Amino acid sequence: MLSHATTRDWLIPYADGMLAVDERRRIDGHIAGCASCAGELGEVRELNLLLVTLPPAPPVAFAPFWLNLQAVLPQRRLMRMPRIQPYRRLGIAFAMAVTAALVAAGSAFAAPSALPDNPLYPVKQLEEGMRLALAPANERMPIQLQLANERLREAQAMAANHKPLLAENSLRAFRVIVDDAAAALKNPADPKAAKAAKDALHSLRLRLDAVERENANRGDDDQEVKQLVAAANDELDRIEQEDAVAAPPTLVIGEQATPRPTPRPTPRPTPRPSDKDHRD
Structure with missing residues (x-):
C-alpha cells in the first residue's frame, strides 16, 4: 500500500493518465480506502475540466508589452568610472608590465x-x-x-x-x-x-x-x-655498425710506384795469412 503523502503527490499525474498500469492500480487501492485522497482527486479532475473549457488567451503584441514593462522596471544607473591621475596610470601600467614579465619568466623557467x-x-x-x-x-x-x-x-x-x-x-x-x-x-x-x-x-x-x-x-x-x-x-x-669497410688501395694510372731498393750482400773479410803459414 502507498502512503498518504505519496498518493497525494501522484494525484495530478494519475488524473492526467500519465502513470503506468501497476502504479495506477496501487493508487486505486489507496483511494478506495481514503476519503481525503478521493475528494482531492475529484477536485483535480474538476480543475482539469475547467482549464480545458477556458478560451485561448488572445495574442499580445510584443512591442507594447515591452514598453509597458519597461516603464514599470527601475531605470538603470550609469556607473561613472573614477578618474585616475596620470601618475597613477603610469604606476598601474608599470605594475601590469612587471606582472606580465614575471609570468613570462615563470613560464620560461617551468x-x-x-x-x-x-x-x-x-x-x-x-x-x-x-x-x-x-x-x-x-x-x-x-x-x-x-x-x-x-x-x-x-x-x-x-x-x-x-x-x-x-x-x-x-x-x-x-x-x-x-x-x-x-x-x-x-x-x-x-x-x-x-x-x-x-x-x-x-x-x-x-x-x-x-x-x-x-x-x-x-x-x-x-x-x-x-x-x-x-x-x-x-x-x-x-x-x-661501421659506416664503411676499408677498401683495398688502388693503382692510379699515370703514376709509377717507387721500386724498393735491392739489398746488397755484405762482403765478408778475407782472413790474412799468418807468419806460421809462411814458414810452412
Missing part, C-alpha cells in the same frame, strides 16, 4: 621540465628548436643527444601515466632527432668524441628499455609503443 600533457610544452619545443638552430655545427651533436634523452624521458612518463598517444609522439620525435644526428654519431671527429658517442648510444638504449618496461607494466600493453621502441633500437644498431 617550460624545460614540461611534459607533453602540460600547457607549457609548446613553449619548451620552441625553446629547443631555437637552441638547436642557433648552435654551431660542432656543438649540435651534444644538444641533439640531450634532446633525444629528453624525448625518451617524456615517452617513459607518458607510458607510466597511461597516455600512449603522447608516448608515441615522443618516440617519433626521438627517431627524427637520432636520424638527424646519425652522421655525427657514425663519424666522430676524434677518439674522445667517439667514446662520448658510444656512451650516449648506451644511455639511449637504457632509456628505451625503461620506456618498454613502463609500457609492459600497463594493463593494456600498447603495441604501437612497442613497435616504435623496437624500431628505435634497430636505428641505434645501424648507427653502431
